[in-house]
Amino acid sequence: MSNGTKPVDALRFPAILYHREHTWLQADGDAARVGISDYxxxxxxxxxxxxxxxxxxxxxxxxxxGSVESVKVVSTLYMPVGGEVLAVNDALADTPELANRDPYGDGWIIAVKPDGPGRGGLLTSREYREYLKTLK
Amino acid sequence: MYTIYSATGCTRCKIVMARLRQLGLDFAEHDMKAAGKEAFQRFYAANRRAIFRGPEGVEFPLLTDGQTIRQGLGPALAWLQAGPDALAGFFQVGVLHKEWLDGIDISGGDPARADDFLAVLRHLKQNAMKLEIATDGGNAALLAAAVREGLADRLVMNVRGPAHLYGQLAGRPVDPADIRATIALVAAFPAKQFQTVVAPLRRADGAVAYLAPGEVGQAAALIAEAAGDNHQPYLLRPFRPEAAADETLRRAEPLAAAALLPHRSAARTHQVKTEIEKTG
Incomplete structure (x- = not known):
């Protein structure tokens, strides 16, 4: 992906875990939500x-x-952890721009039951922010 | 009733809408960057498999009557000029932007529709578009008419291969005189490019094999003979199996650019400015 408009420091980085392919994981009891990052x-x-x-x-x-399609590009969605899909955000079918407006909230994509407690390879918000600076 | 899906600031969309008004045709516009966003999303979700994406994403405008969809300036104007299929083959969605328009294949359509085809080109020129016209040599008389009227700004000739394989590579019978006439027209044009895709083809023994260096050399010689010189800009392009229509050819192992060096050497014997397309 390229052509983003915001500098890294203008992006939001809530304290959740991030995958290097720009999905996030937020634990919610035994389950977790997955979405795409503000970046x-x-x-x-x-x-x-x-x-x-x-x-x-x-x-x-x-x-x-899965995949996400914008006017500019089609991009693959990558699982931050292994697991089973428990729910899909049906609101995205009619209102896909929720992921633009509120990527960490109403724009969540799927809920999963992770295979285990391991979160190896995922980045903290600080690590993800630094990682993005290497891409820009 | 037509529906046009546009994007804010899209000059090509404005040209199509102006044409719809000029023809007195009713239409609704949905600007996907503004109030038409939700309508576009619904249309896109229902038709995304039929929507072309270029290097910069979805190409606008998208024009539909609820049954037919045409995407891009050339195909949309062709539909409004002559109906949904009459100019099929002449216009595809292009990838060039700003004032330049490509996706015009003068050898791809029915020469009996020359008047309608030229009318679309005239309309594009009246709207300050610069036209890149592609040909593989068919419809030379139509190309001559377009050039004579000043309707072309750049010509790209896809020289399919040597004369004895030309029809097979083009996928249709070809008139050698038409090919030579087109080469001469393109060679004399100020902004032009000759190119050959080094493609595989089924041989007489049933095997599939790429154009050999000697065959590309023969294609270069064909250009030299019809153009009357050996200094034409000539590009050798690697074959992309994934884009092939033929299932057998889609399974062909792609050639690395370095594998085309012998082809370039053979072609340079007849066209000294032969180069290999840079990829990646």
Missing amino acids: AQDELGDIIFFELPAVGQRFAAGQSF
Whole structure:
């Protein structure tokens, strides 16, 4: 992805975990929510479609679980952890721009049941911010 | 009733809307950057498999009557000029931007529709577009008419291969005189490019094999003979299997750019300015 408009320091980095392919993971009891980062939505621009998995599908960490399409680009979505899809954010079907407006809130993409407690390879918000500076 | 999906600041969208008004055709506009965003999202979700993406994303405008979709300036104007299919083959969605328009293949359509085709080109020129016209040699008389009227700004000729393989590589019968006439027209044009995709083809024994260096050399010689000189800009392009229509050719192992060096050497014997397309 490229062509984002915001400098890294203008992006939001809530204290959750991030995958280097710009998805995030937020624990919620035994489950966790997954979405795309503020950086990702900024790079994508106007999001117009999500291709999402079905509830019950299982994915390994780092595996593609769908795609996001903006006017500019089609981008693969990568699982931050391995696990089973528990829920899909149906609101994205009619209002995909939720992921632009509120990527860490109403724009969440799927809820998963992680395979285990391991979060190896994921980045903290500080680490992710520093990582992004190497990309810009 | 037509619907046009546009983007704020899209000059090509404005040209199509002006044409719709000029023809007295009713239409609704949905600007995907403004109030038409939700309508565009619904349209996109329902039709995304049919929507072309260029290097800079979705190409606008998108024009539909609820049954047919045409994308891009050339295809949209062609539809309004002559109906949904009459100019099929002449216009595709291009990838050039700003004032330049490509996706015009003068050899791809029915020469019986020459009047409509030229009318679309005239309309594009009246709207200050610069036109890159592609040809593989067919419809030479139509190309001559377009050049004579000043309707072309750049010509790109896809020289399919040597004369004895030309029809097979083009996928249709070709008239050698048409090919030579086109080469002469392109060679005499100020802004031009000859190019050959070093493609695989099925040989007489059934095997699939790429154009050999000697065959590319023969293609270069064909250009030299018809153009009357050996200093034409000539580009050798690697074949992209994923873009092939033929299933067998889609399975061909792609050639690395370095594998084209012998082809370039053979071509330079007849066209000294032969280069290999830079990729990646």
